[in-house]
Amino acid sequence: MSLINPGFGLVIWMTIALLVVLFVLKKYAWKPIMESLKEREEGIDKSLRAAEEAHEEMKNLKIDNEKLLKEAKEERDAILREGRKIKDKMIEDAKLKANEEASNIVESAKDRIEHEKKAAIVEIKNVIADQAITIAEKILREEFKDKAKQKDYINTLLKETNLN
Amino acid sequence: MIKALRLSAILLLMMMATNQIIVAQHHNNEANEDWEEEVMEEEFRAGDMIIEHITDAYEWHIITMGETHVSIPLPVILYDQGEWHFFMSSKLHHGHDSYKGYFVSHKDFNSGKLVRLDDEGHEMRPDLDISITKNVLAIFLSMIIMIIVFVSVANTYKKRKGMAPKGLQSFLEPIILFVRDDIAKASIGEKKYERYLPFLLTVFFFILLNNLLGIIPLFPGGANVTGNIGVTGVMALFVFIITTFSGNKAYWTHIFNAPGVPWWLKLPVPLMPIVELMGVFTKPFVLMVRLFANISAGHIIILGFVSLIFIFGKISEGLGYGVSIVSVGFSIFMDFLELLVAFIQAYVFTLLSALYFGMATEEHH
Numbered sequence: 424m425s426l427i428n429p430g431f432g433l434v435i436w437m438t439i440a441l442l443v444v445l446f447v448l449k450k451y452a453w454k455p456i457m458e459s460l461k462e463r464e465e466g467i468d469k470s471l472r473a474a475e476e477a478h479e480e481m482k483n484l485k486i487d488n489e490k491l492l493k494e495a496k497e498e499r500d501a502i503l504r505e506g507r508k509i510k511d512k513m514i515e516d517a518k519l520k521a522n523e524e525a526s527n528i529v530e531s532a533k534d535r536i537e538h539e540k541k542a543a544i545v546e547i548k549n550v551i552a553d554q555a556i557t558i559a560e561k562i563l564r565e566e567f568k569d570k571a572k573q574k575d576y577i578n579t580l581l582k583e584t585n586l587n
Numbered sequence: 588m589i590k591a592l593r594l595s596a597i598l599l600l601m602m603m604a605t606n607q608i609i610v611a612q613h614h615n616n617e618a619n620e621d622w623e624e625e626v627m628e629e630e631f632r633a634g635d636m637i638i639e640h641i642t643d644a645y646e647w648h649i650i651t652m653g654e655t656h657v658s659i660p661l662p663v664i665l666y667d668q669g670e671w672h673f674f675m676s677s678k679l680h681h682g683h684d685s686y687k688g689y690f691v692s693h694k695d696f697n698s699g700k701l702v703r704l705d706d707e708g709h710e711m712r713p714d715l716d717i718s719i720t721k722n723v724l725a726i727f728l729s730m731i732i733m734i735i736v737f738v739s740v741a742n743t744y745k746k747r748k749g750m751a752p753k754g755l756q757s758f759l760e761p762i763i764l765f766v767r768d769d770i771a772k773a774s775i776g777e778k779k780y781e782r783y784l785p786f787l788l789t790v791f792f793f794i795l796l797n798n799l800l801g802i803i804p805l806f807p808g809g810a811n812v813t814g815n816i817g818v819t820g821v822m823a824l825f826v827f828i829i830t831t832f833s834g835n836k837a838y839w840t841h842i843f844n845a846p847g848v849p850w851w852l853k854l855p856v857p858l859m860p861i862v863e864l865m866g867v868f869t870k871p872f873v874l875m876v877r878l879f880a881n882i883s884a885g886h887i888i889i890l891g892f893v894s895l896i897f898i899f900g901k902i903s904e905g906l907g908y909g910v911s912i913v914s915v916g917f918s919i920f921m922d923f924l925e926l927l928v929a930f931i932q933a934y935v936f937t938l939l940s941a942l943y944f945g946m947a948t949e950e951h952h
Contacts (some may be wrong), residue, residue: 424882425698430643432664432717437726437821444730444793449785452737456763457784459744466749484910 631901633894642699643810643887644721645676645691656681656896659806661724665689666715676718677688682812689713722818725810729796730776737792762780766791766937775939784942786829790822791937798882813932814882816875824877826940831867833945842867870943874936881932886924890919 567573649661660677682691692702692710701718719727736755743756752760766788771780797812812818840846842863844853844905852859877878892914900907 433817435724452741455741
């Protein structure tokens with residue numbers, strides 16, 4: 424039965440000891456320990472969050488870079504495309520112009536040829552007319568050399584006319 | 588399983604106690620003290636031995652070799668009949684002698700405590716007995732250990748701010764965090780737990796340290812501090828006081844006018860309030876008994892196994908040696924179990940205290 428008979432002295436000493444230890448530990452052990460634990464936990468928490476943020480930033484940066492690269496590429500492609508277009512247009516224009524020029528040249532050549540031809544024909548006509556006149560003059564001169572014959576012919580002609 | 592073992596321990600103790608009483612009655616027809624002492628020298632009484640080992644004492648007995656008792660004498664402080672008495676317990680000669688009329692009682696309720704005989708020959712306790720007994724010294728020692736350990740750990744925390752724990756700090760930190768997160772925060776709540784944390788941590792480590800020291804059979808271990816009803820009673824009383832003084836309106840309303848209970852359980856006969864009010868006292872009472880009984884029972888079982896060796900050894904020496912193999916095996920098993928129980932009981936006491944604090948401070952219902 425002595426087991427469940429608490430000693431009064433023991434109870435007193437235990438109470439005093441527990442109070443003293445509670446006070447001492449509360450002030451000199453638990454408080455600093457809890458504070459540093461909390462501080463460390465907060466520190467870890469903060470670091471983790473900062474790392475997360477840095478990671479996020481990096482990700483954003485990467486996305487930005489990619490976007491920039493993509494834009495640059497697009498721009499380059501656009502410039503290239505434009506260039507090609509201009510080049511094609513220039514070639515086309517040149518072709519057109521050349522064709523026009525060529526047809527112009529041909530046209531004027533034709534005109535000139537026609538003109539020359541006409542001039543040549545006029546000249547030929549003139550030459551032929553001169554030649555014909557000369558020949559006719561010569562013939563006539565030849566014809567009119569023999570006066571007797573002329574008179575005969577006129578008399579014949581006149582005789583025919585009298586009959587009429 | 589632990590419960591079954593506890594039960595068997597109590598049964599074992601009871602068997603031994605009755606056996607011893609019967610034996611004592613046989614020999615005790617003529618109360619002759621000298622003769623009885625002689626018998627005590629000759630016979631091995633397991634019950635007496637066990638009780639002696641788990642109760643408080645005025646000296647710290649370390650070892651007995653043959654006829655020489657090696658023990659640390661402790662100061663006896665008595666106040667009786669208007670007079671203070673101070674003397675060392677060595678004056679009592681290990682409880683065999685009386686000094687200034689005071690001697691260690693061997694009778695039922697007061698056995699193991701200092702008494703004097705009054706005029707009619709009855710044993711009387713002195714008015715005030717605040718001797719530094721074995722358990723008191725063990726309490727002081729463990730408190731000093733705790734202060735040294737935790738203040739030095741706190742200094743390490745201050746020195747190594749924001750750094751990873753090291754050495755003793757890293758050993759204790761998980762336990763401190765366990766008490767903080769899984770006991771205090773979980774039971775009391777995020778907002779109010781900080782107020783109760785110092786008490787919970789102190790009690791947890793005090794119980795754990797003394798449970799562990801209690802398993803070690805040699806000085807400075809061996810004192811059955813957490814298996815002493817006075818020690819557990821003081822801690823339970825602290826829990827009761829803290830719970831009662833931190834009880835808010837909701838807590839008292841729940842006790843005297845519990846919501847959701849039919850009115851006829853409260854009105855002409857206040858059945859529920861009485862039950863609830865009883866609960867206020869039984870909760871710390873159960874805390875006290877649980878720790879005391881668990882730790883004491885563990886010690887009783889181990890001591891019982893050891894006693895078996897001597898009981899059988901008295902019958903025949905060979906039998907004693909034979910039984911010792913089994914007994915030591917069982918004792919080792921029990922020691923491991925005690926190691927587990929040391930943690931479990933520290934946890935349970937602290938957890939239940941925290942739950943009571945949590946109940947007292949809970950806001951809404």
